[in-house]
Amino acid sequence: MSYYLFIDDERMPQDVTWVAGSSDCAKYQGKGWIIARNLDEVKHSLMVHGMPVLISFDHDLGENTPTGYDIAKYICEEVMNETFILPFTFRYLVHSKNPVGKKNIEEYMRAFLNFWIE
DSSP states (O other): OOOEEEEOSSOOGGGOOSSTTTTSTTTTTTSSEEEEOSHHHHHHHHHHHOOOSEEEEOSOOSTTSOOHHHHHHHHHHHHHTTSSOOOTTOEEEEOOSOHHHHHHHHHHHHHHHHHHHO
């Protein structure tokens, strides 16, 4: 199943209007998205549906809960452990308004993909 995974504790995909290209196609128009509010919901989605073709990350997911950065690390570890297969067309976006958290997720994902794809 090809789907998009939206990780955010409060917002819905259609609420995101500040990400470059957010009006492109169905990206943030609610089509094909599965919403995950926390790490447990991300794990459930991955177990049921496999890896998405697109993940949109928020960083801050509530107090005393794993962040979007923690989730990015979890996903990458599971791909490296071959628990999940990264789709050939895999992409990610970071819609977090936390500039430091956004940068951390982007840098981690970029480094992982450079390592994994090469």
